[in-house]
Amino acid sequence: MGSGTELRNARFLGGDDRFDLRVEGGRITAITPAGAVSRTGGETVDLDGRILTPGLWDEHVHFTQWTTQRSRFDLTGTAGVADVFERVRAVLRRGEHSAGSIVTGYGFRDGSWPAPPTLRALDEVTGPVPVVLISADLHCAWLNSAAAARLGAQPDPSGIVREGEWFALGPELAAASPPTTAMFRDSAEAAARRGVVGVVEFENTDNLGQWPERVAAGVDSLRVEASVWPHRLDGAIAGGLRTGAVIEPRGLVTMGRLKVVVDGSLNTRTALCWDPYPGREGHGAHACGMSSVPPGELRVLLEQAHRHGIAAAVHAIGDRANSEVIDIFEELGIAGTIEHAQLVRADDFSRFKRLGLVASVQPEHAMDDRDIADRHWSGRTDRAFAYGSLHAAGATLRFGSDAPVAPLDPWFAIAAATTRTRDDRAPWHPEQRVPLDLALAASMRGRTRPVAGDLADLTILDDDPGTATSERLRNMPVAGTLLGGRWTWRGL
Known part of the structure; x- marks a missing residue:
């Protein structure tokens, strides 16, 4: 039968029958009852009754910010201004930031705080060190005076910069400490370990230029639908790009949608x-x-x-x-x-x-x-x-x-x-x-069972979601992920 991969003894969601799948040329070429057809050639993998599903998609990501988050200190769970200041002081005491860098935290949710943030209070804690604290929803940031001067921002007495003004500052902040190719690769591989085969990228940047470069540099564990924001729409049109168009040689990056943000x-x-x-x-x-x-x-x-x-x-x-x-x-x-x-x-x-x-x-x-x-x-x-x-x-x-x-x-x-x-x-x-x-x-693009002729974007599960507890569902063990028939994660 030539080269390819044979996935044997797979179960599908909602059933106990077992099947064999043949993968060749990046696609599922056959699905048959387990053991019904004897084939030779290529790799054979016995799934031993594991669940096989179409690959998972994340339909809304900001991949650069997700990757960069790893280098920012954590503000998750802070219940108020005092909690934030405690974490800021700890970071500044450790002195891990380099001279001239912007110390950046991420993850506060001030919508339920008992008292509002203020610029003056943050300045008293941070002094001359530029500090930017980004909200968990990405729609605002709390800046001290040193960071505001560095980024050219004009916050009000709260120190908060919101919506369009903050979005305009984001690229400059990112440029001060850009994530490396290795960091992007690690993020993509981490997603693959959770069964993810593709993402819809809504980062406010040059996605159409940057993602083909990343794939060429080895960030190739995911498919990416790359969006454009309104200020890049004319360029996409001039390039003749339409939604669904392939924009890099391996076919991993396609033109996505126009992203428009109409409110906060x-x-x-x-x-x-x-x-x-x-x-x-x-x-x-x-x-x-x-x-x-x-x-x-x-x-x-x-x-x-x-x-x-x-x-x-x-x-x-x-x-x-x-x-x-x-x-x-x-x-x-x-x-x-x-x-x-x-x-x-x-x-x-x-x-x-x-x-x-x-x-x-x-x-x-x-x-x-x-x-x-x-x-x-x-x-x-x-x-x-x-x-x-x-x-x-x-x-x-x-x-x-x-x-x-x-x-x-x-x-x-x-x-x-x-x-x-x-x-x-x-x-x-x-x-x-x-x-x-x-x-x-809703996480598998509308279909929960593989079909012959599909791209071989597949997820292999060690547990059945139908019998899993809520906690087990959150931590669903993923035994393997294939992208176009290529293993991007293999834990079995």
Whole structure:
């Protein structure tokens, strides 16, 4: 039969029958009952009843920031300003930062802090050392005066720089300490060890140029759909690129979607809502959040992209942002993806299916933000992170992490979506849970069983998700991952 790989005695999700799969030329060429066909040639691997599934995808990542996070000190779990200062002091005492570098932390969530951050207090702790503290949602950063001067920022008395102003500073901060190729390779291989075969890259950078270079340098454990932001749309069009076009020789990187961010986030209280945030009623135009890209501008961008064969992915978190984005998709008569869809007006759920809109959501965010949502979206959380309502209305769901906002690990999303809890807490709005088979499909591009003719992007599991506890689901043991028939992780 020639070269190739024979995966024998595999089980599929939801069944006990065993099958043999033949992989040749990067594709599944045959699926037969175990032992029914005798073949020779190539490698034979006995899966001994392990579960074989289509490879997992993370439908929303910021890969550079996920990779860079490893070199930033951790602010996760800080309950207030005092906790943050304790960690900052510890980092400065260790003196591990080089002269002239910007000391950077990541992961605070000030949306539930008892007292707000201030520039003056941070300056008192840090002195002349430039310090940047990035929020877990990536939509704001707390800068001291030294860092603000270094980056050319103008924070208000809180020291917080939000949304567009912060996004403009991000590339300069990244350039001060860029991740190495080895770091990118480690991140990609870590994802492969969790069964991941592909990611949708939404980093605000030159994804179309950088990812082919990374693949050529050996960062080749994943497929990458590379997005463009509005300021790079003209360049993609001039290059003749359309969504789905292959943009590097090995076929691992393809042109993705136009990414447009129309509002902010929950933690930063900039997600655009119909109702004001508690305590912000007197904040004028921003009492209900912020509009980063107004509807008229969004309409022009989506029309331009659609004319040139580039699909759209629109970030919308607040319920007003979601309503306005859905309105524009309906006016234009085009389908697309809404990223996050965290708070949705009741009348808008059914519009997802009717208009062919995909809800690209990140279920672990519901676990991270449940307390912040209870505080700032009080009385509305029955339709927050409402995956059950989206599913009941017939919407197509796709799961991601928004890494580094949540770990690049689809099993976290699958567990959060099906249990609505982690640790020992009671489920949060358990009516919004979704069935396991749907959660798996949302992480496997809609199909949970391999099919002959598919690319041989496969995940091998040591446990059956259908019988796993919530904790076991989060830590699902992955025995192997194949990308186009090539092992990117092999633990069996």
